[in-house]
Amino acid sequence: MTVKRIAFVQELLKFMGLEGRLHLEWISSAEAQKYVDVVTKFTEKIRNMGPNPLRAINEMKKAG
Amino acid sequence: MDMVKAAKELLLQDKVDIFLGYRKLDGHQIPHGFTKAHVDDLDQLEISLNRYPLEKIACDLAQKDPALKIGILARDCSQRALNLLYTWDQLNPENIETLTVNCCPSPLSTHGDCSYLTPKPTGDYKKAHGVDYNDSPKDFLANHDSGERLSRWMYEFQKCIKCYGCRNVCPVCFCKECSLEHPNLVEPGVLPAEVPIFHLIRATHMAGRCIDCGLCEDACPAHIPLRMLYREVNDAVSDIFGYVPGDHIEKSPFSIIGKTVELTPAPMDV
Amino acid sequence: MDKCIACGLCAEKCPKKVDDEYNEGLGKRKAIYVPYSQAVPLKYAIDDTICLKLTKDRCGICEKTCPSGAINFADQAKEKTLNVGSIILAMGFESFDPSGIDSLGFGQHPDIVTSMGFERILSATGPFGGHLCLPSDKDHEKAPKKIAWLQCVGSRDQNRCSNAYCSSVCCMYAVKQAVMAREHSHDPLDCAIFYMDMRTHGKDFDRYMEGAKKNGVRFIQSRVHSVVPRLDHQGIEMRFIDPDGTIQTENFDIVVLSTGLQISAACVDLANTMNIELDHGNFVKTDSFNPVSTSVPGIYACGVFTGPKDIPQSVMEASSAAAAATEYISSARHTLTKEIVIPQERDTEYELPKIGVFVCNCGTNIGGVIDVPDVVAYARTLPGVTYAEENLFTCSQDTQDKMAQVIKENHLNRVVVAACSPKTHEPLFRQTLINAGLNKHLLEMANIRNHDSWVHAKEPARATQKAKHLVRMAVSKSMLLNSLFETQLPVTQSALVVGGGIAGMTAALSLARQGFPVSLVEREQNLGGNARKLFHTYMDEDIPVQVKTMIHQVNDHPMIHTYLGAVIEHLDGFVGNFNTTLATSESKVTIDHGVAILATGAVEAKPDEYLYGNHDAVMTHLEFDSLLRKNDPMLDGAEDIAFIQCVGSREEAHPYCSKVCCTHSIHSAVEVKKRNPNANVYIFYRDIRTYGKRELIYKQARDMGILFFRYDLNSKPRVTPSGTGVTIRILDHILKMPVSIDVDILCLASRIEARDNQALAQAFKITCDSDGWMLEAHQKLRPVDFATDGVFLCGMAHYPKPIDESIAQAKAAASRAITTLARSSISVGGVVSRVNEQLCSGCQGCIEVCPYNAIQMNEKKHVVSINAALCKGCGACAAACPSEALTLEGFNNEQIYAQIKSAMGA
Known part of the structure; x- marks a missing residue:
């Protein structure tokens, strides 16, 4: 079920121009190293993509 | 008129308790429930470009009286809506009689008789900064880079006045309490709604449900190209799961847990 | 033991390093160690053969380091005497050591590994962290491009070792390892399996193998001659004879020896001490009808100790041995049970939240990284928190007692423990709450060890910050926690068994012998099922x-009521409280029962090829067995008899192995040969699958001169009539020439086919797989349970299987059923889903996503309802519901939103 929902939302986000910011990975509780690798890789990826563009938009709006 | 005769027959032969169609009142075509007691009112039955979610009225009626037999003037989109509502157990197909209007183009009728099929004019500013009503989701994706896609949609979404018209008119929105009014998801009293989360919540809830009637887009006072958005939703559902809502009476992929996993999570591209 | 909290400081300080036998010597461990990460209990142990203190009376640093004083070098071995009614031997196996076979090169090159070693290489907790690399590469970076598996190392071999039996599991694990290795590899990986017969006879195994074939795993039928590390260090050279008979040489980067299973000398010694009879392979001698009984009454055995087998079969046998071991001592059940006295629970519903926060140092595990006093001070500032303290070990017994005291004195009504994982410690802290008179669900844990101090050991300041975030989140959720209650539902302590074949009767007898009434339902007019038509087992x-x-035992047992000619018409209820209506030709009966066991069996399919039905000389196994049973004159006149294997099995339409036919054919062939030594007997096969001890009868058959011809799916034998007999034509694989054989009798090893279980499946809310076999809850670990509680399966309804396995599974089903039946009531509630009927639109989106069939539609109200007795609290329905009408108690949306908000609100 999770993989279904994520596959759909990834598609939708791509359409909105927000691709790459959602990721799904199966990691068992025994796979500590994989967890570290995936989280590190994803963090780096997001950092390289720059700040969340939505934050700017919503804050601008609040400011008026 | 055949339709009038058929509808009268349904009522007179007690095949239905009420027949939902349109009638002209004060110069407007508005939905009307015709009954046996006032069967002659059917002479004023109207079929025109105007559309309302008659299925939604049927749902409300069925909620109050599950045994009520309902006749409906059904366009092609209504048929899909009804299939979907049968799938989700909101209407009982045994209690519904339809008189169909062939309005979408087909080999039999080459022209469409529906507001949905008339291309909506898109203004120049919208074309330059927003999203063209008539663009196909695939073309939109191909012709704009991700930054532009985001800015165009944000332009559209920020116009939202949170009137809930899209939801209220939607024939397949049947939840008793709507996530769009959930204080934890959508902050009450804040206008415009937080973008794009408000619209994405609705888009997500439409996955596997939207029957592409276009009523939401017609209803939107802020001219947000919602039909175009939900067509992308439908494309995604159809591409990933091969499911077309309302096509058949068949459960949505989001409400079936399979025995095997065929989808694999997409790899992380860096 | 009680004091060790598995903090690991001792192992960190221990100076003595040795090869880690769990990682097959591929990694290192200390003298004080946990054997493997899943070890139960999770306690450190000292290896007394290498510990410096114990061997040379030096060091002893661990004793000084241990924060909880768990190490006592003065401890002595103690002898204990236990009085028991039954003994179960589950001593397992050791992997064959291939060092002695120098032609295989094990020990001569690090890249020649055993299958156990390769298993560790693939494992995330293994020596290379799950990265597929060459063991010979010191940096663990170089990835292999080609891997070979050699089957039957230490199995089916009386020349290089003395293990004549087949180890049963190696074919399947080799395929699995090949598939997994390819998944682990970033570059295309060439995997080749060198085998004699591929024995993938388990449920869904053939499908898995065909999938591997399709994805490019190579299967080469060859007994490998030698494995030699190349002198130029460019991999390992293998010499073998290919199926065409030519000698080939191929190089591989890693060679995996698929080593077989064998019984260790220590197990043999113990068996001898106990006077338990062993067979030639040192396995416990059992018979088909008592598969878990040893030769000594009261001593039972299970797992590989009774013969090579895989995980599902071992799990079944384990439950089975438990049933056998309790059958004759069931009167002692509950005689040693102690009642626990629970203090009165305080009603906190109308109290304002008073949250107590307990932050654990876990020795230095947390305190060494995180500034615990700072976290405690921060916790005191959080809304709702009226008490906060730090503990050296929150989980230690004295802290537990103190905690209960603090809760009572400060009238706390929510408790947050910031320590380790709820997976290991939540039950403990819940018990503390119970002891303090609080509802156990008013507890929330923040994992500041595994999720924080352990992984951020190098950044103490930020780790402290994160600990505060985690505590704040837990506090905000705990504010919204409410008491959850469990109610007791009475259990009807009787069983329904569906199917009166061997499996059904075994299950019924086992339950009845343990004192539980059984209703046994059989559709036919007599008991016995397929077994009535069979001749002998492979053990004669x-x-x-x-x-x-x-059948006599069943009929004579006062606790068993048999309904013949009866079918199930209707079923209501759930675990502990089923209500079934049976229909016979005369009447209808309604039965209340607490559990149900489905043992509806399977049928021999009627072949649609090889002239079956058109020629009297062609018959199936059951028909041939009837000739054997009756000493039919047709047999006396038969000089030439042939068997064709895999008739209708392992084909596209039925891609499964029927498992029993190879042994059946060979046993029948041997029987024919015994009766008439001059008869010519032929067997046409694809892979001979005489797994486990059955391999010996295959050898016997070859020794007796029975001829075996291999064919494959593209060149099936052709059968034409010739007088009273038939002619079989086939292309011989070795001669590469057409061969034609006239036989008097042709016996077809026809597929075993699932019955149509649709109606039954619907009534019991169970599912069948695409081949029609009933689908168990978990193929490896829960082989006799269904996802639906209180319903169990056994026998051929699950998958084709021989009698010994059917009986083992039937006893296992009885054993599993007793876990419910032995209780007079079951606990219902706690962390389960709840429906808000006002919000439910009756769309039923949740029903299909519930894996436990716990949700029903209430047609009258047009809303769904949850059966709390079946709900396992997975939350799938809560996630599926578009209106949040369904919520999971203890994890409701408000609580989770509060947690998220508090996480974001830093």
Whole structure:
């Protein structure tokens, strides 16, 4: 079920121009190293993509 | 008129308790429930470009009286809506009689008789900064880079006045309490709604449900190209799961847990 | 033991390093160690053969380091005497050590590994962290491009070792390892399996193998001659004879020896001490009808100790041994049970939240990184928190007692423990709450060890910050926690068994012998099922005689009520409280029962090829067995008899192996040969699958001169009539020439087919797989359970299987059923889903996503309802519901939103 929902939302986000910011990975509780690798890789990826563009938009709006 | 005769027959032969169609009142075509007691009112039955979610009225009626037999003037989109509502157990197909209007183009009728099929004019500013009503989701994706896609949609979404018209008119929105009014998801009293989360919540809830009637887009006072958005939703559902809502009476992929996993999570591209 | 909290400081300080035998010597461990990460209990142990203190009376640093004083070098071995009614031996196996076979090169090159070693290489907790690399590469970076598996190392071999039996599991694990290795590899990986017969006879195994074939795993039928590390260090050279008979040489980067299973000398010694009879392979001698009984009454055995087998079969046998071990001592059940006295629970519903926060230092595990006093001070500032303290070990017994005291004195009504994982410690802290008179669900844990201090050991300041975030989140959720209650539902302590074949009768007898009334339902007019038509088992036991005895036992047992000619018409209820309506030709009966066991069996399919039905000389196994049973004159006149294997099995339409036919054919062939040594007997096969001890009968057959011809799916034998007999034509694989054989009798090893279980499946809310076999809850670990509680399966309804396995599974089903039946009531509630009927639109989106069939539609109200007795609290329905009408108690949306908000609100 999770993989279904994520596959759909990834598609939708791509359409909105927000691709790459959602990721799904199966990691068992025994796979500590994989967890570290995936989280590190994803963090780096997001950092390289720059700040969340939505934050700017919503804050601008609040400011008026 | 055949339709009038058929509808009268349904009522007179007690095949239905009420027949939902349109009638002209004060110069407007508005939905009307015709009954046996006032069967002659059917002479004023109207079929025109105007559309309302008659299925939604049927749902409300069925909620109050599950045994009520309902006749409906059904366009092609209504048929899909009804299939979907049968799938989700909101209407009982045994209690519904339809008189169909062939309005979408087909080999039999080459022209469409529906507001949905008339291309909506898109203004120049919208074309330059927003999203063209008539663009196909695939073309939109191909012709704009991700930054532009985001800015165009944000332009559209920020116009939202949170009137809930899209939801209220939607024939397949049947939840008793709507996530769009959930204080934890959508902050009450804040206008415009937080973008794009408000619209994405609705888009997500439409996955596997939207029957592409276009009523939401017609209803939107802020001219947000919602039909175009939900067509992308439908494309995604159809591409990933091969499911077309309302096509058949068949459960949505989001409400079936399979025995095997065929989808694999997409790899992380860096 | 009680004091060790598995903090690991001792192992960190221990100076003595040795090869880690769990990682097959590929990694290192200390003298004080946990054997493997899943070890239960999770306690450190000292290896007394290498510990410096114990061997040379030096060091002893661990004793000084241990924060909880768990190490006592003065401890002595103690002898204990236990009085028991039964003994179960589950001593497992050791992997064959291939060092002695120098032609395989094990020990000569690090890249020649055993399958156990390769298993560790693939494992995330293994020596290379799950990265597939060459063991010879010191940096663990170089990835292999080609891997070979050599099957039957230490199995089916009386020349290089003395293990004549087949180890049963190696074919399947080799395929699995090949598939997994390819998944682990970033570059295309060439995997080749060198085998004699591919024995993938388990449920869904053939499908898995065909999938591997399709994805490019190579299967080469060859017994490998030698494995030699190349002198130029460019991999390992293998020499073998390919199926065409030519000698080939191929290089591989890693060679995996698929080592077989064998019984260790220590197990043999113990068995001898106990006077337990062992067979030639040192396995416990059992018979088909008592698969878990040893030769000594009261001593039972299970797992590989009774013969090579895989995980599902071992799990079944384990439950089975438990049933056998309790059958004759069931009167002692509950005689040693102690009642626990629970203090009165305080009603906190109308109290304002008073949250107590307990932050654990876990020795230095947390305190060494995180500034615990700072976290405690921060916790005191959080809304709702009226008490906060730090503990050296929150989980230690004295802290537990103190905690209960603090809760009572400060009238706390929510408790947050910031320590380790709820997976290991939540039950403990819940018990503390119970002891303090609080509802156990008013507890929330923040994992500041595994999720924080352990992984951020190098950044103490930020780790402290994160600990505060985690505590704040837990506090905000705990504010919204409410008491959850469990109610007791009475259990009807009787069973329904569906199917009166061997499996059904075994299950019924086992339950009845343990004192539980059984209703046994059989559709036919007599008990016995397929077994009535069989001849002998491969161990030469007379099946009809045994079945007759079994039928007598069933009929004579006062606790078993048999309904013949009856079918299930209707079923209501759930675990502990089923209500079934049976229909016979005369009447209808309604039965209340607490559990149900489905043992509806399977049928021999009627072949649609090889002239079956068109020629009297062509018959199936059951028909041939009937000739054997009756000493039919047709047999006396037969000089030439042939068997064709895999008739209708392992084909596209039925891609499964029927499992029993190879052994059946070979046993029948041997029987024919015994009766008439001059007869010519031929067997046409694809892979001979005489797994486990059955391999010996295959050898016997070859020794007797029975001829085996291999064919594959593209060149099936052709059968034409010739007078009273038939002619079989086939292309011989070795001669590469057409061969034609005239036979008097042709016996077809026809597929075993699932019955149509649709109606039954619907009534019991169970599912069948695409081949029609009933689908168990978990193929490896829960082989006799269904996802639906209180319903169990056994026998061929699950998958084709021989009698010994059917009986083992039937006893296992009885054993599993007793876990419910032995209780007079079951606890219902706690962390389960709840429906808000006002919000439910009756769309039923949740029903299909519930894996436990716990949700029903209430047609009258047009809303769904949850059966709390079946709900396992997975939350799938809560996630599926678009209106949040369904919530999971203890994890409701408000609580989770509060947690998220508090996480974001830093």
